[in-house]
Amino acid sequence: MQIRPRHRAPRVRAAAAALTSALALSALGTVPAAAAGTSTAKPVTCTAATTKVTVQKVQRPLNHLLLTATNTGSKPCYAYNAPYLRFDDDQASTFVLRDSVPQAVVTLEPGESAYAAIGTQSPEGTHGYQAHRLGVLFSNRAMDGSVGGWARPKLPTGGVYVDSSAFVTYWQPNRADALRW
Template identity: 90%
Template sequence: MQLRPRHRAHRLRAATAALTAALALTALGAVPAAASTTKPVTCTAATTKVTVQKVQRPLNHLLLTATNTGSKPCYAYNAPVLRFDDDQAATAVLYDSVPQAVVTLEPGESAYAAIGTESPEGSHGHQAHRLGVLFSNRAMDGSVGGWARPKLPAGGVYVDSSAFVTYWQSNPADALMW
């Protein structure tokens, strides 16, 4: 079916008006601009500030926060690698906590992971005074960058063999549900 010249001109004017309105709204900030075109990098201790804090609920949990301090977006892949007091073994990862997508941090944004420190099933506990955090690579078969050394709560934290860490999450509630 062919349109008459008059109908083609009408549709062209309508499309032009819609495009002009959309561009005007974008310029005024009413419509979000396209996402950053800067290619994300992998988050590391050099491009983030890592902190840890004790939480009220759930019991025996800490909240690990990594805030992107760099100028580029970064990916917080998988779960952080944790070592308390420079123990030989890394803290176990809670694989059930895998998010639906890799957490991407724009500059200034944060990712969160929960640390379960002890349980009735745990054994061989000790009072930990230092925490080392490494960022996982994409394949989760190694780490990237150096150690972040966030301060543990005053007096340290009791940690036993049941300790675990979750995958990075985009909000603290998702991290602490484990």
């Protein structure tokens, strides 16, 4: 028995490939804004001037804070990489937890938020102190510098104990993803 190729087979394969690509883009959150029903304004890099940055203590996991950046601008913005943190007058920024890289850059429509977890201490940490101030800078796309000025969210009353093991995660699209680290 001889099987003849069908003339529609290339069209079916092309349609299947297009559908697969569209589904993959949708899963990655990269569907064009018009298709997703969101604004068509070109996103800019999130900065302290276009967001409201807050920090709060969480019960679980222990010794963690949740950093939230909410887009207060009129255009979408990208929360690239991880925030740069500085407690009090530290000479160096807080260690970035590389294992927390999300699958895609977090894009914030106006009113939406990105989240990053801050681990403040661990039994392995040394040189601990009570921090009373926090400075936050947003990363540029290349993660080799910052954009905009400092955001200065208020730490919980009385400050936060921080030691050498402190870390921050990359920006995440939701609280649960941020706090799993």
